[in-house]
Amino acid sequence: MPDLRTIDLEPAAGDPGGEWRGPILEVRDLTVHFPSDDGLVKAVDGITFDVLPNETLGIVGESGSGKSVTSMAILGLLPKTALITGSVKFRGRELLGLRENELQPLRGQSIAMVFQDALAALNPVFTVGAQIAEAIKVHHEVNSKDLRERGVELLNIVGIPNPSERFDNYPHEFSGGMRQRAMIAMSIANEPDVLIADEPTTALDVTIQAQVLEVLERIQDRTSSSILLITHDLGVVAGTADRVMVMYAGREAEVGTVEDIFYNPRHPYTRGLLASLPRVDGRRGDRLHRIVGQPPSLIVLPTGCAFHPRCNDARVPGPCNDQRPELHLVEDAHSSACHYAEDLPALSTTDLAADAEETASDD
């Protein structure tokens, strides 16, 4: 079976010098396993996706679905004990297996990362300005006057008031939202091709989240970089992503355009997630859909489809519990890893909510 998981673009030509036409980032059959006392933890279990130039790809999933581990693997930030196989190519160049000193020039320069917890990610004993300057100095030889100028400019871009004074502040003098914006300033200092934002707004209040999302949007317009937005918040994805990948238990459940995923989801997990969301534009009294059970242990995954014990549409015994469903195309650029993706009825969230089962007990 041909690989249908990705959008077919130009064949990967190994010409890093010229204008790169293919996907900026190609991830193929990536697995990340961690040995533990209880057995092998399969945090990421074979995922394949592309990040296209100037797009925002949203990766959605609940705790433990492997979304953060995926991003760490791309940048080579995982501990040495992690067992990584597969392939991650940046502009056609393989990243997995590169040595530290070969990866270093890429980090921050080509692929940069915005972490969730800005307070933990910033060094408390250096000024914010010094840390931004460092991000530039690592990759460029710049004199200190220009460094400062560039740093102030970056703080200005991310919307920090009085940037030239704030440049000399320490992280503790910044509020939560400002710290997150300072982090973004650091990550875009070298105008990277790919910005990986790992839950960039999760720790923030909604009005501050709105500010940060606006900054990310503005930056993308300015630098035309690609953004890999990792989040558990479907609302954030709805507003910012071009394409969405839904992850469950270390694999892709569904990949498609944002419209495919929200208006025509073809995986029961995606459908369950959407129906379980209380909505600010919803009606009081609507019953929330509840996905029964809880996410599986990553050490002993259920046989067949990892989601089948929680799935209302599972046919057990049958393919759902003895055959692992592969991600396959269900329509143009929209693929699902469900045996019965094509048979699922058209979506109506009210229907899902109506048959919300209340057997309770094991969430």
Next chain:
Amino acid sequence: MTDTSVVPAPSPPSGDEPVLVVKDLVKEFPIRAGLLQRQVASVSAVAGVSFTVDRGETIGIVGESGCGKSTTARLVLKLIPATSGSVRFRGQEVLGRRGRDLRHLRQRMQIVFQDPYASLNPRMTVQGIVSEPMRIHGTYGARGPDRVKELMTLVGLKAEHANRYPHEFSGGQRQRIGVARALSLDPELLVLDEPVSALDVSIQAGVVNLLEDLQDELGLAYVFIAHDLSVVRHIADVCAVMYLGKIVEIGPVEELYERPSHPYTQALLSAVPVPDPRKERARRRIVLEGDVPSPINPPSGCRFRTRCWKAQDICATEEPPLVDHGQGHPSACHFAEAVEVV
């Protein structure tokens, strides 16, 4: 049990009397400094909050970090003493009470905490955790073990799991244990402090549904503290929006969400993402400038004026009263005007 002589037991639910009446509640935390630890300033955490909750009703209190919503929750139960104001539970003042007297009143008002990992003692079995309130109040007795089983079933857990320890349960199940513990004394009022914030969405839905069922079944009154406006829209009857220690707008949920009239409520609602790409991209988002000012030295007049796009001179000099400006519910803004934002 000798303390029944001290105060009459809270009267059983009767008529239209509200379960909880909070009036002009104020909490200031002192800031001390220097060798003598003299008070040099104070943090105005809650600055005159008033609301009532009826039987079977849910009031949602929403706001961002530091707005005083969790402090309000703790003040209601007198987990921390208030600076001034009044909290009447079933007509009886809570704030002046101490010791046994207070404990007696607290039987019928319980709290569920945010973090299901920190709020359950890891060295006690679920049986011990759920029965602890009954032991404290001397109502455990011979029927106690049955009552624990009954509570476990009520919150959707298996009764035979009562001998397990908290670490053997998932986050959602732990939160159910917290709810079972809070229900063990047949309370009339539950204060829920961000009860679903720590849970994944698919799990959150189950706990929200459980809370709704319990309310229908037991006629409980809820004070539901949350920063997630979507959950509050789903579960609450009345919603109060707090900013820097004050309620800026309060009203029936439908009305407040459909026609918010305070600029802060409008900004807050417009910032909540809607999981619907076409709708989300078509919405106009009100992005507020800057951050919440320090509660140590809050702005004069209207506390929101420093971030408000409608602010005029009057906002700095005169504090806007929380009154109905013709929208059908009170709003603390000189220029209140209903706008549709969601």
